[in-house]
Amino acid sequence: MSNEKPGTDVSSASEGNLLPERFDDPGLPEHKARLTDTDPRAAKRAELQVVILFGISIVGTILAVVAYAVIRPGETVESIRTSTLVLGVGLAMAMGGIGLAAVHWAKTLMNDHEKVEYRHPQASNAAERAGALAALKDGAEDSGIGRRGLLKGAVVSALALAPLGFAVPLIGGVGGDWNVSKFRHTLWAKGTRLTHDPSGRLLKASDVTIGSAVHVIPDGLRDHEEWIEEKAKAVVLVVRLDPRDLVEAEGRTDWSYEGIVAYSKICTHVGCPVALYEQQTHHLLCPCHQSTFDMADGAKVVFGPAKRPLPQLPITVDDEGYLVAQSDFLEPIGPSYWERLK
């Protein structure tokens, strides 16, 4: 609590009803001395603390350098962990020690009398503004741009067009062949065999038991030059349901084989691999944004941000009992894009 008498300014003024609109700024409060300002022993103590903190920093540096030389990450996870820990703690001490020392020094020992500096309005004064304006006007006058309309048009056009010489090669080259119709096709074709992902082992219809789900890639994927791009489009999830549970749309009744259905694994929302299959409900969940598809009912969306069902891959079996595709997907897989249906 201050010892000033509060409220006196008000009551004295109230006598004559000449109260100011606002209270007056009482001005900077008095400086409060710190213990280190008044007690030389406290100051000495603070100085010692600062010295110790700098000392901790030096010890930390030594620790880090020694750790670098002595603890090398070897064959074991343990050695990596120890190396990281000791080196890091040394570095933390080296840095933190300096920091704490400097801050403690400033807070306890440096002069802490507040000082006042005056601000100036940001705006220039009228004379400066007039000067600036005159300078620009003189410059424009000297250039003659105001009088020569054709020149003005020419300089603007040239400047506007010049970036094209840089931008066209850049933009032209950056998108590869710009052949966006590749989105429409995958490696699946009539007769392509279904194989296990990632082993490439062929998949027989008899391998797929009711209730199971198999991650599938097309046979021969790895032989393709751009197999990662192709894999990103061609991954399929195969599940086998009790044929009585299966609801099949008209025209798609021959797309499955004895309750085995194959759907694109690429979410129709933004393209995550849809990988969590719940056998009880026949629901397939995308772990990224929780779009949920009903595998028993045309993979239609039952929840989440996706709008469209997962595209179905028509399958059958070949003479040897292996699962094969009847054709490519009949619609583009994955997320929607502007010209998807064109």
Added chain:
Amino acid sequence: MSQQPTNAPRAVSGTADYLDQRTGIAKAVKEFSRKIFPDHWSFLIGEIALYSFVVLLLTGVFLTLFFVPSMELVEYEGPLAAMNGVEMSKAFESTLHLSFEVTGGLLMRQIHHWAALIFMAAIVTHMMRVFFTGAFRKPREINWVVGFTLMILGLAAGFSGYSLPDDVLSGNGLRITDGVVKSIPIIGSYMSYFLFGGEFPGTQIIPRLFTVHILLIPALILALIGAHLFLVVLHKHTQFPGSGRTDRNVVGYPLFPVYVAKAGGFFFVVFGVLALMGATMTINPVWNYGPYDPSPVSAGSQPDWYMLFLDGALRLMPGFPEFVVGGFTVSLNVLIPAMIVPGVLFSGLALFPFIEAYATGDKREHHVLDRPRNAPVRTASGVSILTAFMVLILASSNDIIAPIFAMSINDLTWVFRVLLFVLPAITFWATKRIALGLQRKDRELVLHGHESARIVRFAHGEYVEVHQPLDTHERWLRVQHTPERPIPLLPAEDDRGVTRKGYRKDAVRARISSFFFEDRIEPVTPADLAEAHAHGDHTELPGGAGHDPANLVESAPSSTGGALGGGPNAPHDA
């Protein structure tokens, strides 16, 4: 010590003379070395952002010396037994190499990643400080926009760096990015090719992100930090309100030595803390995720925290708004959460200073900060935007939260869908009320003083509690601000019945202005205080204003030291 007093100074003065002869640096030293900066803990938050950036540059240089930004496939051979023989890109392999075979490599990687998270956290918190104290007001609107741009660049820096190790988690993040980009009407497919140099994932994205991450974005950030700090120096720092602090001065300590020690030291503190985090806390253990493969994905996968709000928005959006028009597909179910929601939130944030200036019609410079309570609608708007961000962040963790509460993830998603609209409205209303309540409390304090817990009984039997009036410094803090008032709307027609030009525009402005400032509490004026005293309410036991002090009786004479009419606790004469 004192035997050679001139040696060191001679070297110093020699160097100084050399430099000054060639640069005239003495002028700058005179101008800036004792420049005054105000002190407040909240001013450190921006420094944390700056210093984490420096740490990012230092550790980043270390990492570039070992990281290979290539998507060429190789088979791993190295100390990590679980990965032996696994096919992976050179980017992933070199990440494993620098983590496990370069001494200090894992430490630098972890410090770098932690520093990135802290960098973004500090930027956001610093923005909150600037927002809630109104530091963005004239003349600092431009610097607000510079800072806002830095935040966006920080997001881009984080995202591009996060994707570099080419692990399965960040790879799926890139795939989501690809899906979002494809949803852009007309140019979406081409934008996807623009980014990936062909079909996703291609072989270009990692080298491209590398260039973006280590050259383009850091250069832009550095340039904008330069502009940001230049403007801070040009404007001189804002200061919190208090006695002796005005819009025409700056009160604080000189740059040299106080802030050289404090701010310089704080850099080392930040570095030390980040080093400790890198040493003790594992972050982004990509060897557990494995190299990128387009097929697998794991549940419970979240991006780094600053991207959570986008992921959350994607999760909350229902699928129905996708539609086809004229054969073209418009994926509003992706565009709304990925572009429109962040667009609205970010534009609101970026434009707020200009909206508020429009509502106040105020053209003065402001250098004394607002106490958040004194700008209720601004504070409420900020809290409201933050609430929306928080809901989106929580929504992005719905697959982690749902099991904790044994809830169906679908129900939880619905809860968040509702909360996204309801909570910001509630927090807006509540914050505004709380701010107004705090202002009322300030008024109350100024008018009636502190409760002293001293009960006094008058001779005629009345009990009152003695209130201790505020000293002038305490009072000044509560009355110093100039309240904004709504801009009045002039009538639509002048005296002769002619319709006034620009009436409509004025009406809109008046409406915005009244939304901001209709509800307000005016600070106490000297007249208010005099009136409170004159009414002789039982605050200060005014002498002669109705009660005769001689009639007072202490209700608990032994409880307080001061006797009536004397001693430090005695009621003051008003």
